[in-house]
Amino acid sequence: xxxxxxxxxxxxxxxxxxxxxxxxxxxxxxxxxxxxxxxxxxxxxxxxxxxxxxxxxxxxxxxxxxxxxxxxxxxxxxxxxxxxxxxxxxxxxxxxxxxxxxxxxxxxxxxxxxxxxxxxxxxxxxxxxxxxxxxxxxxxxxxxxxxxxxxxxxxxxxxxxxxxxxxxxxxxxxxxxxxxxxxxxxxxxxxxxxxxxxxxxxxxxxxxxxxxxxxxxxxxxxxxxxxxxxxxxxxxxxxxxxxxxxxxxxxxxxxxxxxxxxxxxxxxxxxxxxxxxxxxxxxxx
Amino acid sequence: xxxxxxxxxxxxxxxxxxxxxxxxxxxxxxxxxxxxxxxxxxxxxxxxxxxxxxxxxxxxxxxxxxxxxxxxxxxxxxxxxxxxxxxxxxxxxxxxxxxxxxxxxxxxxxxxxxxxxxxxxxxxxxxxxxxxxxxxxxxxxxxxxxxxxxxxxxxxxxxxxxxxxxxxxxxxxxxxxxxxxxxxxxxxxxxxxxxxxxxxxxxxxxxxxxxxxxxxxxxxxxxxxxxxxxxxxxxxxxxxxxxxxxxxxxxxxxxxxxxxxxxxxxxxxxxxxxxxxxxxxxxxxxxxxxxxxxx
Numbered sequence: 144x145x146x147x148x149x150x151x152x153x154x155x156x157x158x159x160x161x162x163x164x165x166x167x168x169x170x171x172x173x174x175x176x177x178x179x180x181x182x183x184x185x186x187x188x189x190x191x192x193x194x195x196x197x198x199x200x201x202x203x204x205x206x207x208x209x210x211x212x213x214x215x216x217x218x219x220x221x222x223x224x225x226x227x228x229x230x231x232x233x234x235x236x237x238x239x240x241x242x243x244x245x246x247x248x249x250x251x252x253x254x255x256x257x258x259x260x261x262x263x264x265x266x267x268x269x270x271x272x273x274x275x276x277x278x279x280x281x282x283x284x285x286x287x288x289x290x291x292x293x294x295x296x297x298x299x300x301x302x303x304x305x306x307x308x309x310x311x312x313x314x315x316x317x318x319x320x321x322x323x324x325x326x327x328x329x330x331x332x333x334x335x336x337x338x339x340x341x342x343x344x345x346x347x348x349x350x351x352x353x354x355x356x357x358x359x360x361x362x363x364x365x366x367x368x369x370x371x372x373x374x375x376x377x378x379x380x381x382x383x384x385x386x387x388x389x390x391x392x393x394x395x396x397x398x399x400x401x402x403x404x405x406x407x408x409x410x411x412x413x414x415x416x417x418x419x420x421x422x423x424x425x426x427x428x
Numbered sequence: 429x430x431x432x433x434x435x436x437x438x439x440x441x442x443x444x445x446x447x448x449x450x451x452x453x454x455x456x457x458x459x460x461x462x463x464x465x466x467x468x469x470x471x472x473x474x475x476x477x478x479x480x481x482x483x484x485x486x487x488x489x490x491x492x493x494x495x496x497x498x499x500x501x502x503x504x505x506x507x508x509x510x511x512x513x514x515x516x517x518x519x520x521x522x523x524x525x526x527x528x529x530x531x532x533x534x535x536x537x538x539x540x541x542x543x544x545x546x547x548x549x550x551x552x553x554x555x556x557x558x559x560x561x562x563x564x565x566x567x568x569x570x571x572x573x574x575x576x577x578x579x580x581x582x583x584x585x586x587x588x589x590x591x592x593x594x595x596x597x598x599x600x601x602x603x604x605x606x607x608x609x610x611x612x613x614x615x616x617x618x619x620x621x622x623x624x625x626x627x628x629x630x631x632x633x634x635x636x637x638x639x640x641x642x643x644x645x646x647x648x649x650x651x652x653x654x655x656x657x658x659x660x661x662x663x664x665x666x667x668x669x670x671x672x673x674x675x676x677x678x679x680x681x682x683x684x685x686x687x688x689x690x691x692x693x694x695x696x697x698x699x700x701x702x703x704x705x706x707x708x709x710x711x712x713x714x715x716x717x718x719x720x721x722x723x
Contacts (some may be wrong), residue, residue, distance in 0.1 A: 203581070213582035236579035240532070243578050244525065247499060251521065254497055 175287035179231035181205050183216045184369045185326030186227035186294045187359050189334050190304045190319050190344040191352035194380035195296035197225050198356045200364070201388070202371035203232045209371065217375045219384045221246050224268040224297035225377045226275075229323040230311065231290035238275075238289060245274075268297025268379075272307035272315065280313025288312065292323035296379050304344070304379075319344045322359075325367045330359035349378065361392050365399070441555050451559055452552050455508075455608035458561035462507035463666065464623035464657045465494070467565040468650050469603040469616050469636060472643040473674035474567035475687075476505040477650035479623065479658055480667040495671045499524040499534050502568035503671045503684040507621030508608075509561035516564060520544055532578040537568030537602035541612050549610025559608045563620040566606065569673040569682055570599035601673070623657025630656055643674055647687055651695035652702050668696055 145155070153162060181203050188197035203211035217227045218239050226242065228235040249266050266274070272295040282288050288311040299305040307317040319341050320334035337355050338344045356376065364370045372392040378385045436442055437450030444450060464479040478494045495505040496517045504520055506513035523543045527535035544566065551559050574592075605618040617631035630653045635641060641649070647670065654668055670687040674680045687695075 211582060215581050232581065236581065240528075240579045244528070247525070250500070251497065254493070 175285075176231075176234075176290055179234070179290040181210060181232040182369070183214065183229050183232055183235070184367055185322055185324040185330065185363055186216065186229045186292070187322040187326045187330045187334070187356060187363070188227065188294050188296050188306055188320065189338060189347075189352050189356055190296075190306050190341075191338075191347040191349055192345050193304070193349060194298075194378060195225070195304050195306050196349070196352040196356045197227050197294060197296050197377045197379070198360050198374055198390075199227050199229070200360065200371040200374040202369065202373075204369045207369070209369075212371060212373070215375055215388050217377045217386060217388070218242065219377070219386060220271060220297075221249060221265055222383050223265070223379070224271055224295065225379050225384050225386070226271070227294040227296070227323075227377075229292040234289040234291050238291065238293075242271075267299060268295050268305040269299035269307070271295055271297070272305070272309065272317075276307075276309045276313055276315035279309050279311060279315075283312045294321055294323060296377075298379075298381070302381075325369075326359070326363055329362055329366055333359050333362060349380070353378065357390075357392075360390075361395065364392055364395070365397075439555050440552055440558065449552060449609070452609045455559040455561050456563075459508040459563045459608065459620060460622060460624075462509070462562070462621045463494070464619065464621035464627055464654060465505040465507045465563075465565055466619040466627050466631070466650060466653055466657075467505065467567050467603045467605070467615065467617065468631070468634070468641075468646045469567070469601050470641040470643060470646045471601070471639040472678055473569055473646075473672055473680070474503075474601045474603050475643070475646045475650045475670065475672045476503050476565060476567050477654050478505050478507075478669040479621070479654045480669050482665040482667060489667065493669060495669055497671075497684045498540065499528075500683050501534060501570070501673060502537055502540060502566065503673060504564055504566050505671075506562045506564040508563060512560045512562045513564070516544070516548075516560060516562060519547055520566075523547075528578060532580075533575050534571070536570045536599075537566060537604065538570075538614075540568070541566050541602075541604035541606065541614075545604075545606050545610050545612040547610075548606055548608065552609055561608065563608065564606050565618050565620065566602075566604045567671075567673060568602050568684070569675055570602065571676065571682055572597060572599040573676060601675070619653075619657070623654075623659065627653050627657040643672065643678060644691070647672060647691060648695045648698055651692070652699040655696075655699040655703055668692065670695070 183203055184200065186197065186199040188195055197217060199216040201212060201214055202209055203214040214232060216235065217225055219225055220242055228238070253265055275293055275295065279289060290311050292311065293309045295307045297305055305317065306321055307315060308321045308323065309315045319338045320331065322330045322334070334355060338347055353376070360374055364372050374390050375386065375388040376390045434444070436444035437454065440449065440451045463481045466477050468475045476495050480494055494510070494513065495503055498504055498517065498520045502524070504517055506516065520540060523540060524535045527539065548560055551557050603615045603618055604612050605615055605620065606612040616636035617634065619627035619631060634649060650670060651668060658666055670692055671684060672680060672687050673684045674682070676682040
């Protein structure tokens with residue numbers, strides 16, 4: 144037996160030949176996360192006069208596989224803010240644990256402060272948005288980003304509805320309506336049609352906002368192949384967060400899909416030149 | 429204490445020949461000078477109450493709390509040296525966080541009591557430290573529901589038993605008291621501090637093992653007991669500090685919270701009234717005795 148400790152637990156040199164240490168060497172720089180693995184798709188949100196509505200579906204995809212169909216991506220924070228996560232689900236879990244710790248510490252401080260001054264101030268949605276943007280930017284600067292696109296909804300220090308977004312690079316901004324991922328292409332234009340400016344949101348009722356968001360979720364399910372017809376819907380108002388994690392898309396109409404040709408395994412009828420023209424004329428009279 | 433002055437009380441880590449640790453006994457003396465704290469456990473939850481002696485008119489009313497929250501579902505009250513108590517609470521919060529970091533779930537009251545008991549006990553072992561000059565009461569309500577693991581995103585399959593045993597219950601209200609020696613027991617009702625004797629006598633009169641006492645009644649009893657235990661002749665004024673924890677169906681939804689102002693004031697009013705009634709009865713009896721003497 145070879146009594147040298149460095150040889151223990153290794154295939155024997157005299158049988159398998161000497162170990163080739165070049166396999167252990169890595170050439171090139173250290174790499175952290177290069178791509179997300181299990182992902183959630185779009186998160187969308189729109190402000191209305193008394194608060195904010197946010198929605199995200201309950202799917203976590205593994206590449207193109209719809210792997211987990213019961214994943215809640217909207218998380219309440221301290222009872223008056225909602226945080227919606229798109230992108231990597233494990234990074235979302237890390238962040239929600241972190242936010243949970245933050246919320247507990249915040250409650251300790253609040254308890255101490257309110258005893259001294261009769262009313263301490265809680266971390267509000269605007270504060271949390273700023274905090275998350277700093278966190279995400281710091282992580283991207285260490286080349287180890289948290290692969291998420293995040294929406295934060297709640298109220299700012301003036302008590303006005305607040306809606307902000309942060310992404311994996313720490314890019315942060317606010318807007319009357321926001322959408323991450325595919326939603327930025329598909330849902331954002333629809334929401335802008337209803338509320339393009341802050342002024343528009345001040346006239347928007349809660350029911351209207353919920354209706355718009357539901358409509359957007361439907362469009363996203365029609366056109367986003369990594370989406371699900373079951374989703375979570377949160378409404379933040381002064382009274383707190385109402386979170387329903389079991390919404391179902393209603394009144395779907397796939398009639399538009401019948402005219403779509405050219406994807407998947409279906410056979411595409413070949414048309415002659417004149418037939419093509421008449422078919423096009425039928426579509427675009 | 430006959431052994432005082434024999435040198436065995438000079439350090440923590442030395443026993444006296446009759447097997448006592450004098451430093452710990454002196455720490456208990458510090459507790460006995462502190463304002464009374466009590467805890468009442470009933471079926472629906474736990475109540476903590478503290479008699480906060482007002483040492484100066486310059487102190488702000490309602491400030492300088494002596495009951496603190498740990499995590500969300502546990503409350504800690506203490507009697508004795510206030511800085512020691514503050515440090516103890518800091519440590520308890522660290523323990524609760526460390527528990528969450530490892531197990532991704534809130535610490536149970538029993539586990540916190542065990543860890544903090546161990547912490548207190550460690551301060552009776554070494555030359556370089558002194559024991560804590562506090563006795564703490566730890567109250568908590570462990571969730572009877574399926575606790576969500578931190579960061580958990582789904583709920584698993586909706587069919588099947590899911591590892592559950594039918595009819596098995598979890599969690600509930602818990603109350604522990606830790607002494608400077610590190611000794612801790614679970615209690616139905618706990619009292620410490622200056623008025624502990626009177627408070628214990630009152631606690632023993634309550635039906636704490638049955639389920640007749642509601643949480644709101646417990647709040648009122650707690651207020652009354654603090655008023656009974658308060659020594660009018662020695663300390664002038666005090667503030668009543670009260671917190672409570674109910675189950676998820678109760679008024680605090682499983683969280684440790686201050687008792688709402690309205691309920692606290694109502695409880696204080698009833699407490700004062702009960703005291704006055706007692707005084708009147710006593711006066712009557714005295715009068716009766718006097719009459720008998722005359723006969």
